[in-house]
Amino acid sequence: MTVIIVLRETATESELSQVLNLADRVGSDVRRHSPHLLSLTGDLATVDQAVAHLPQVRHVAGVPGQYPCASAQARIGLPSSVRLGDATVGPGGFTVIAGPCSVESRDQLLEVAHAVRDCGAHALRGGAFKPRSSPYAFQGLGRRGLALLAEARRATGLPVVSEVLDVRDLDAMLPAVDMLQVGARNMQNYALLRELGRLRVPVLLKRGLAATIDETLMAAEYILDGGNPDVVLCERGIRTFETGYRFTLDIAAVPVFKERSHLPVIIDPSHAAGETSRVLPLALAAAACGADGIIVETHCDPAAALCDGKQALPTHRLPELVDGVLQVARAAGRLTADRRAGEERELVLAGAPAGPVAAARVVRR
Amino acid sequence: MTVIIVLRETATESELSQVLNLADRVGSDVRRHSPHLLSLTGDLATVDQAVAHLPQVRHVAGVPGQYPCASAQARIGLPSSVRLGDATVGPGGFTVIAGPCSVESRDQLLEVAHAVRDCGAHALRGGAFKPRSSPYAFQGLGRRGLALLAEARRATGLPVVSEVLDVRDLDAMLPAVDMLQVGARNMQNYALLRELGRLRVPVLLKRGLAATIDETLMAAEYILDGGNPDVVLCERGIRTFETGYRFTLDIAAVPVFKERSHLPVIIDPSHAAGETSRVLPLALAAAACGADGIIVETHCDPAAALCDGKQALPTHRLPELVDGVLQVARAAGRLTADRRAGEERELVLAGAPAGPVAAARVVRR
Amino acid sequence: MTVIIVLRETATESELSQVLNLADRVGSDVRRHSPHLLSLTGDLATVDQAVAHLPQVRHVAGVPGQYPCASAQARIGLPSSVRLGDATVGPGGFTVIAGPCSVESRDQLLEVAHAVRDCGAHALRGGAFKPRSSPYAFQGLGRRGLALLAEARRATGLPVVSEVLDVRDLDAMLPAVDMLQVGARNMQNYALLRELGRLRVPVLLKRGLAATIDETLMAAEYILDGGNPDVVLCERGIRTFETGYRFTLDIAAVPVFKERSHLPVIIDPSHAAGETSRVLPLALAAAACGADGIIVETHCDPAAALCDGKQALPTHRLPELVDGVLQVARAAGRLTADRRAGEERELVLAGAPAGPVAAARVVRR
Amino acid sequence: MTVIIVLRETATESELSQVLNLADRVGSDVRRHSPHLLSLTGDLATVDQAVAHLPQVRHVAGVPGQYPCASAQARIGLPSSVRLGDATVGPGGFTVIAGPCSVESRDQLLEVAHAVRDCGAHALRGGAFKPRSSPYAFQGLGRRGLALLAEARRATGLPVVSEVLDVRDLDAMLPAVDMLQVGARNMQNYALLRELGRLRVPVLLKRGLAATIDETLMAAEYILDGGNPDVVLCERGIRTFETGYRFTLDIAAVPVFKERSHLPVIIDPSHAAGETSRVLPLALAAAACGADGIIVETHCDPAAALCDGKQALPTHRLPELVDGVLQVARAAGRLTADRRAGEERELVLAGAPAGPVAAARVVRR
CATH class of the missing domain: 3.20.20.70 (Aldolase class I)
Known part of the structure; x- marks a missing residue:
């Protein structure tokens, strides 16, 4: 299954690296789509256990289909415009x-x-x-x-x-x-x-x-x-x-x-x-x-x-x-x-990924 | 083409017979669907010329498909309920x-x-x-x-x-x-x-x-x-x-x-x-x-x-x-x-076919 | 999953009853489609373990869809005519x-x-x-x-x-x-x-x-x-x-x-x-x-x-x-x-269900 | 309707011009797809009457769809390879x-x-x-x-x-x-x-x-x-x-x-x-x-x-x-x-268009 990890906007590069390292251990095809969105192939429960407790991690979710960036979960269910x-x-x-x-x-x-x-x-x-x-x-x-x-x-x-x-x-x-x-x-x-x-x-x-x-x-x-x-x-x-x-x-x-x-x-x-x-x-x-x-x-x-x-x-x-x-x-x-x-969204997303969902690079396979 | 002839509600049986006779001359498959609705296979212009001038005839129209009774024209474009x-x-x-x-x-x-x-x-x-x-x-x-x-x-x-x-x-x-x-x-x-x-x-x-x-x-x-x-x-x-x-x-x-x-x-x-x-x-x-x-x-x-x-x-x-x-x-x-x-319809249809669109009988082939 | 049990042609009524009783214990919706074909809802492995060892049982199989009688497995993969x-x-x-x-x-x-x-x-x-x-x-x-x-x-x-x-x-x-x-x-x-x-x-x-x-x-x-x-x-x-x-x-x-x-x-x-x-x-x-x-x-x-x-x-x-x-x-x-x-089929099916696949009756639910 | 004119292989440039001139008079959108294939929008009978008698014209046909070069008639019904x-x-x-x-x-x-x-x-x-x-x-x-x-x-x-x-x-x-x-x-x-x-x-x-x-x-x-x-x-x-x-x-x-x-x-x-x-x-x-x-x-x-x-x-x-x-x-x-x-085709097509069906140019509109 494809699992996404959404980081907080405040996450630093080293906090990101920490998540990437953990993701690499529990899954494959780890991709970094933007500074705040990662995806990997793996088991949702395992990934969740590995990274959800980190303060820089905002959201972990399994996504159907092969469109992590386009998925509703990439924005925690909030529509984009x-x-x-x-x-x-x-x-x-x-x-x-x-x-x-x-x-x-x-x-x-x-x-x-x-x-x-x-x-x-x-x-x-x-x-x-x-x-x-x-x-x-x-x-x-x-x-x-x-x-x-x-x-x-x-x-x-x-x-x-x-x-x-x-x-x-x-x-x-x-x-x-x-x-x-x-x-x-x-x-x-x-x-x-x-x-x-x-x-x-x-x-x-x-x-x-x-x-x-x-x-x-x-x-x-x-x-x-x-x-x-x-x-x-x-x-x-x-x-x-x-x-x-x-x-x-x-x-x-x-x-x-x-x-x-x-x-x-x-x-x-x-x-x-x-x-x-x-x-x-x-x-x-x-x-x-x-x-x-x-x-x-x-x-x-x-x-x-x-x-x-x-x-x-x-x-x-x-x-x-x-x-x-x-x-x-x-x-x-x-x-x-x-x-x-x-309006509610503005509140919810303060601190959530606002930047572009950028080019995925396969970090490791 | 299927052509329908809509008669006025006031049409008598002998006025209907007159229309049936004329329809029979200018078309085939003449059917009487109700006292006020006839259909036939024929040329629209020819049928129109033959019967449209009669006072008991309200409306002559060509209808697409093979559903004269269900056609919009059977009710002169007015929706039924x-x-x-x-x-x-x-x-x-x-x-x-x-x-x-x-x-x-x-x-x-x-x-x-x-x-x-x-x-x-x-x-x-x-x-x-x-x-x-x-x-x-x-x-x-x-x-x-x-x-x-x-x-x-x-x-x-x-x-x-x-x-x-x-x-x-x-x-x-x-x-x-x-x-x-x-x-x-x-x-x-x-x-x-x-x-x-x-x-x-x-x-x-x-x-x-x-x-x-x-x-x-x-x-x-x-x-x-x-x-x-x-x-x-x-x-x-x-x-x-x-x-x-x-x-x-x-x-x-x-x-x-x-x-x-x-x-x-x-x-x-x-x-x-x-x-x-x-x-x-x-x-x-x-x-x-x-x-x-x-x-x-x-x-x-x-x-x-x-x-x-x-x-x-x-x-x-x-x-x-x-x-x-x-x-x-x-x-x-x-x-x-x-x-x-x-409401407009009520006015328009006063004198128009209100009764059931009843069983078609092939009058003549 | 729907599981079928195909009995040998030589199975007696009491042998059939034995299988029905076992089927009833390991599954639900047990149906008797013919003297030689039963179906039930259950787990294939469990059903197999329960009845496959019996001499009167010829074949146990899971069938896709909801058509046990029409399924290929109902005739052990042999086409009917x-x-x-x-x-x-x-x-x-x-x-x-x-x-x-x-x-x-x-x-x-x-x-x-x-x-x-x-x-x-x-x-x-x-x-x-x-x-x-x-x-x-x-x-x-x-x-x-x-x-x-x-x-x-x-x-x-x-x-x-x-x-x-x-x-x-x-x-x-x-x-x-x-x-x-x-x-x-x-x-x-x-x-x-x-x-x-x-x-x-x-x-x-x-x-x-x-x-x-x-x-x-x-x-x-x-x-x-x-x-x-x-x-x-x-x-x-x-x-x-x-x-x-x-x-x-x-x-x-x-x-x-x-x-x-x-x-x-x-x-x-x-x-x-x-x-x-x-x-x-x-x-x-x-x-x-x-x-x-x-x-x-x-x-x-x-x-x-x-x-x-x-x-x-x-x-x-x-x-x-x-x-x-x-x-x-x-x-x-x-x-x-x-x-x-x-010809091969004749040999294979000697002793296999030849009679009609007859009316299913829900034996028990 | 799209009409095609197939010329004989032996047609000279001046014979082609003659046909183009006539086509231009009886139709519009005249196109020259190859030295031997023209198409135009027009009435089949009119085009046929205008050019079919010319010795350099092999075949005149109406073609369905908007694919004169791909149409069966472009090769007089003979399949290409x-x-x-x-x-x-x-x-x-x-x-x-x-x-x-x-x-x-x-x-x-x-x-x-x-x-x-x-x-x-x-x-x-x-x-x-x-x-x-x-x-x-x-x-x-x-x-x-x-x-x-x-x-x-x-x-x-x-x-x-x-x-x-x-x-x-x-x-x-x-x-x-x-x-x-x-x-x-x-x-x-x-x-x-x-x-x-x-x-x-x-x-x-x-x-x-x-x-x-x-x-x-x-x-x-x-x-x-x-x-x-x-x-x-x-x-x-x-x-x-x-x-x-x-x-x-x-x-x-x-x-x-x-x-x-x-x-x-x-x-x-x-x-x-x-x-x-x-x-x-x-x-x-x-x-x-x-x-x-x-x-x-x-x-x-x-x-x-x-x-x-x-x-x-x-x-x-x-x-x-x-x-x-x-x-x-x-x-x-x-x-x-x-x-x-x-083999029959070889005989039939001797003298028929063998060259490429080449780029259409709108000759005149």
Whole structure:
């Protein structure tokens, strides 16, 4: 079993060494993920007996799956949050990210971006590089799209979320993008995930359309293990036999992700819906079931969109969407209860690991 | 294509005959589902031209799938509702049905039933006949369970919902049960559906775990076609690759059912959740996405339940559940907006088909 | 864990009582499935120690799942076989069952039946009662279809396989049908399965389209537990996301069924294929992977078929199919190797349970 | 609709221009994939009328999906084949690729490689870079593994198949590898596919575990569209609800791929099987259903394997596997019939497009 040891923030290097030495005696595959988080393979009771009595040890726990950094226990059951511009994706809020499927032109993007800002949404999404099943479909404006996103950010003050397809595009993307999205098709592109782990830019990791919840968390672990602590998970629909819509939105993944991991979880209702009329009901369900936000496709003129127009919400319906999800999130007890939880957390975590969950190094085998 | 012709309520038998004669000339498979609903196979424009000008014809429409009676167009886009004791499953309300998976004893059932009534839920569920994958698992108390359900109904005033497995049990069930549930395993047991179509008892039809939305509506059509107009659909989770919970709750089925059909739709969060802790988030999602209600498993002592205890909500948490779903349903605009819609509907439908959608007879081929 | 105890055929009633008494001391849920097969819930080592030394005890084994009668261990790892007219479905042969989806007319059925016999196939299939997703689709000729099947049997000497939908049809079916088929939609219609367990007629049990391998074996257990030992399993395609054909033929289910159970397994390539051109490749795969036979839809004039014509093999291509599958079965080592295995089995099983695996009665709890 | 125009091999540049001009008048999105293959969006009848009479035009056809280069019609219905060392993957043969999941050591690899050669298999597989769900699992020996593969190739004369995970590894891989494998997780990693399209090295493209048949063909189209004509498809099991094995081998994908595309298709029975005992039945099914070969994991000591040992066939069972699949392939009419078809093809294709299906350029929009 994988066992984690969480140290107190006040632990010194020599106190850490002491724990590492003990861990090495009672287990194997001892890894140091950060100054305050270790994991090893071993027997929980044995590890607990060996180290739990030390003053520098805060918490010892067995973790299911192979994602010690992403596990709920790595933060003693307290959810983490990720900054995105002025917003925080996590407890005490409900983040709305909206924008076009792909950046098509300056006019299109700026018009949508202003609508997104005006309705009170928190961030702008827009694809400059588009993964398309067919090599002959529109693949995005590329670097020109990035420039337009940067302009939209300047014009509206909104942070920008955009998808990365190729490690070789990262240098061009970083100046224009506040959160890098990994699409469903690349969720297990480990070369890309490793590279994102080396950055200090928030990552929005979409679940693959046949990825299990645990596989998604292991994909997140690739990024966390690299030292980048800022990962937001995104449920966007899985593939099933039903053809009445585009993908089956797996709403129950939200509570299960939250049982198993501290990472924030948002929902993409657009790709699952497949059609505009179903976006609102799915977004409301997201707000009710405990998700930390949504990412929605919107367009001023959906019928003219170069990509996924059928599922894009017209911008004039954005206010209804934003008001709706916030009202439901409030009714579901999220905004107030979570704010309280957030405050309690501050108290609880004073002295707990606040730094990044950094690159694991196998200390000994 | 299947085309339906909706007649005005005031249409006389001879006016109906006139329409039947015309329908017979422009199409085939002409069926008379009720005095006010006909269907035929034909070309929509041709049928429209032939009959739409007649004063007794209210509405002509092409319908997708093979479920003219269940189609949204059969009621001109207006949702139907089904009586369940004092409650109405449909627009303007959010119905909560709760109770144990199976009736286990007099004490167990009465204790749960009182808790269900006291928290403001609308109906009591409880299985007397239990379909179990293994022939050696507890299969319910059978007829003794029915007697206990009848007693619980008397004691609490709550209407009772219980599953029917065998047409030969119907005579025994009818005196004790207010709504007959068809379980997921029997959704395509057509011998059973035909028999339910002959009754005038509301039916709760659960979607099969690999049934498409259209197949579910065709199963409902078996019942409607028999002349029983009171069918409530239930989404209870479909089977997918994910093993992190029991079944994948297909929340998007709710808006799609509502696009295609006038029938009420409720959600069973318990079977999908598989574990108690996830029941509330899924129930709130149901309330947010436009469902007409939920059916929830509850038990005074889940750990001691003979069946599905792991997913049963303890009765002491019922008030939180009921309050939560009603608050969210209200925030999602359901209770008020729908009540208004309900009132408008009364006006619109004055003079529209109110009677049962009765047994289709092929008039001519 | 479920543990089974297999007694020698020569065991007397008092020897059986002795074992039952011991079983009762070391376990719970002791069941007597036949004079030679007991099961109980208990610890394998403990049970083994308690009874394995007795001369009347042949075999003690733990069995996975909840299907002791269907488990491979119930026959000490030796496959069972089921008689169907002159043919044997099981080791040492490869059985071809062919015929129309539904009985449509006397001429149609007799023409197909003669083609089936002439190509060397072993049995005739044909539906008199057809389960159809839509209540308005052709539902079979009913009892008139049964009379035609009986006539086709007389005319050709072929045994007849036909689907039962309703327990109330059984009396009419038994005189006309040699093997009762349970369709995929009714695989978990336990009222029907129980009734079939009371008969002494072979049953062809089709896997439900979202049923797991273990659920299928538990459905078979309902029949075996009733005392009917003659069950043939049928893999006919499961439901997945792929829409390039009708159902996904789960070829790997064949070896897994055979690991877990002694029951024969055949494959229906027609429903999975969805189109005629794919029937032959799937049938050859069935013959190669260790299945005991196939059941194929065929029609003299597929384009005119009232049901599933698109997937029906024209009768004139039957000889190619039958020759092909037999050649491949031979190349896969099935026919010879299995015949040898069959002979060895005779030796091994002399003195082993040969009688029916009969109705389980809970002896004690 | 996408329409393709296949020119005769003898067509001159000016004759090609003539066709391009005409295509431009009757359609849009005119693309030139190779000197002999054009595609456009347009009406089939109109295009046919415009160009079919020209002597340089060999064939005009509408193609389903968005994969004109991969479509069966691009080669007038004749299957293509791909060279792999001395073997040809395609009609007239059945190619067996075998080797360890991952290269673990010099001894391990050489021992397996010799066993693979000695049993008559055609190529050696072995992973130097391993995609693993967990960042902490063994990820392959990397470049050292490549050196060992090159050594094993020298020692045995077998061509080598190995997986590429990262475009930045290609330079190191090309000297050591004869066929580059794209794994299921990267099937829609378009940055990687584009890069492979620029090479002239055969590619083994594994179907993603939730990819449809058409999506797989569009992924292949990315490579073909880049100008690399040598793509072999690989069915390796899809993800479904069944947990009785690792993945559901979609055997019916083979005939459907062959209806829609000219590309060779092989099957990976190991990943689907999940356990050694099921590899042989699945491999035999592959040989029977028309696949062009198999790729199998094998290991001298499966229990000690660092990766996927549970599904690795012990090398001492390789001869049984190779003999078995060749015998079944022969019985299924593949080896002889296909050789004949191969010869006929030579005649038919004399004067038909033999060169690479090269990079599409949008000529005009």
